[in-house]
Amino acid sequence: MAILNITYNGMSADYPLDVDHALSDRDIRRIAVEVVRSGGLRGLRIANLSDRAFDAYVVDRFDTPGSARRIYLRPKVPFGAVP
């Protein structure tokens, strides 16, 4: 069991993930697209969301003792004169 937090369009919401195996960052992004398309997050349903909507997002994972793993899908925030 894990909790996926998605931040998009000014909203941040949790979505329970009933998985018992490790998910790659690519898996997380793909799941997030489908969750938003299907309206799985309250107040955030975008049926025509691009497949690449979360390409510029990063995944943060946190294990908290005694509770579900927390997974945060958030925008990347690096800046710089060179990549």
Next chain:
Amino acid sequence: MHEVLFLVGKSNVILWSDASNSPVSLPDSRARWEAIWSRRDLIVEIAHSHPKGPLAFSHEDGTTMAALVTALGRRLRFSVVAPAGMVRADVKAVTAGRAPAVPVATLVREEPWWAPLLRLASGMNERTPLQEK
């Protein structure tokens, strides 16, 4: 020298800042994202320095700007402060998940009070005159 970032609010108030150890990059940081998210209703502009230039947004800057307006769901102003001057760009929020193109930056003729401070914090010398073509 190192890159420095300011979160700027109304009336040019500096809300938060951080810095890297490099003159050419400001690596990704969850703390920076949390600072932005927690101040999302206050932020007017996100400025960072390019101590060694260029006086322009990089590709990395552009993709980060697009990701941020997508996440925040609103227009934001971004700027780069370099030795030769300052450029700005207003980036619109997206709908339906399509990332916006990186806008053309405009040269800032009258810099805000914090631009020299950003240069100083980045280890730049005083502003060097822009060579007019």
